[in-house]
Amino acid sequence: MTETVKRHHTGKRMSQIVVHGDTVYLAGQVGRPEGSVAQQTRDCLDAIExxxxxxxxxxxxxxxxxxxxxxxxxxxxxxxVWDAWVPEGHAPVRACGEARLAAPEYKVEIIITAASR
Incomplete structure (x- = not known):
């Protein structure tokens, strides 16, 4: 049996969400470019939720x-900001590195993979 792939908010270049089986993949999320690192992180996490x-x-x-x-x-x-947001006992595996982001105003980008409910 082939699992269905569902895409949400799909444009020519990318989708914001792809669901395959019980796995949810989110595109990288960025915050408002004028915000501080903390504000951009909060923006990312709000979008992720x-x-x-x-x-x-x-x-x-x-x-x-x-x-x-x-x-x-x-x-x-x-x-x-991340530590205050992650629910106790539910920390995912995580990697964090430095990269040149899509525009110089962006300070944070977060990419998520999750299990569905």
Whole structure:
């Protein structure tokens, strides 16, 4: 039996959500470019919560997070927001690295893979 692939908010280049079987994949989320690292991180996490809910999941079901920072000097500021957001006992596997993001105003990008409910 072939699993169905469902795509949400699909454009020519990408989808914001892809669901395959019991796995939810989110496109990288960025915050408002004028915000601080903390604000951009909050924006990313708010978008992630909305998309996970739409896909039939939530932040307790996150399997993996990949976080890109424009500058690793912002690691602690981003982590302060991340640590307050992740539910106790539900920390996913995670990687965090430095990368040049799509525009210089972006400081944080977060990519999520989760299990559906």
């Amino acid at each position: 909305r998309l996970l809910d739409e896909a039939g999941s939530d932040k307790t079901r996150i399997l993996q997070a990949i976080i890109w920072l424009a500058d690793m000097a912002d690691f602690e500021e981003m982590n302060a």
